Amino acid sequence: MCNRSASDGVEESVSRQRTRTPHPVLSPAVLSTVPTDEIDEAFRSMFAEHRDRLFSTALRLTGRRSDAEDLTAEAFLRAYRSLSGFDMERIETLQPRAWLSTILVNEWRNQLRTASRRPVLAPPATDIELDLEDSRPGVELQAECRDDGRVLAAMLAGLPDRQREAVVLRYIGDLPVSEIAQVMGCPSGTVKSHISRGLASLRPTGGVDPDTGRALGGGRS
Numbered sequence: 001m002c003n004r005s006a007s008d009g010v011e012e013s014v015s016r017q018r019t020r021t022p023h024p025v026l027s028p029a030v031l032s033t034v035p036t037d038e039i040d041e042a043f044r045s046m047f048a049e050h051r052d053r054l055f056s057t058a059l060r061l062t063g064r065r066s067d068a069e070d071l072t073a074e075a076f077l078r079a080y081r082s083l084s085g086f087d088m089e090r091i092e093t094l095q096p097r098a099w100l101s102t103i104l105v106n107e108w109r110n111q112l113r114t115a116s117r118r119p120v121l122a123p124p125a126t127d128i129e130l131d132l133e134d135s136r137p138g139v140e141l142q143a144e145c146r147d148d149g150r151v152l153a154a155m156l157a158g159l160p161d162r163q164r165e166a167v168v169l170r171y172i173g174d175l176p177v178s179e180i181a182q183v184m185g186c187p188s189g190t191v192k193s194h195i196s197r198g199l200a201s202l203r204p205t206g207g208v209d210p211d212t213g214r215a216l217g218g219g220r221s
Contacts, residue, residue, distance in 0.1 A: 034088050043080050046096050051076070053173060054100055060168040061108050063153045071111070075104040098179040105165055105183055112161065159198050166194035167202075 054075060058068035079100055083091060156164050162184070169180045177195075181188045 034086065034091065036084075038088070039080075039083050039086075039091075042091050043076075043083055046079070046100070047076055050096055050100055053097070054104055057101065057168055057173040058104060058108070060153065060156055060172045061105075061164065063157050071104065071108060074107050075100060078103050078107065095179070097173070098175060098182055101169060101173055101175060101179075102183045105169070109161075155202050159201055163194045163198035163201070166191050167198040170195055 051072065055068055055072045058071040058075070059065060062068050062071055082103075086094075156168065159167065165184055166180060169175045169183060170177070173180075175183065177188050177191050180191045184191060184194075
């Protein structure tokens, strides 16, 4: 069985959508003065540098690999459309990590609102797959890390949405509190409170390492 990386899934989704609409149709009021090839180059650079981190953030928000791929792809598509309306000065002064995280979180919130209006048939499950027949060196370590991932995903899913956002952006997205405040649209003090309460809720069930964001032992010897 051939393992497909998260980056492959995200890149395929973005490529399909951009092929269907290679250059977004924008009104004259928002058309960029920047040549299209320069916008494309800025986007390619941003995608290459931030796709893995953004996917990891999406995975911890959604708890499902397929949902995370879709969410990450949609965030990058929205970013591309926005870049197409920016001038070069704005492109050059962007803080890409915080900007992309803002787009991702806003899209996730939109999806949550949409889902809340639908009947709930079953609780969401985490589906982080592992090819157990993979005989490559290090597969046991991969399995252990994947188990940690499942534990952490389940723990994060139990947090209120705002606490989950804050914890994920801090320990998975690796954003400083000041940038998380921009992403979440709230004061830094509120972000710190969300993080503190989120970690306090996680600790009784095993918790996370406050320095790394990884699941703690919780009963493992």
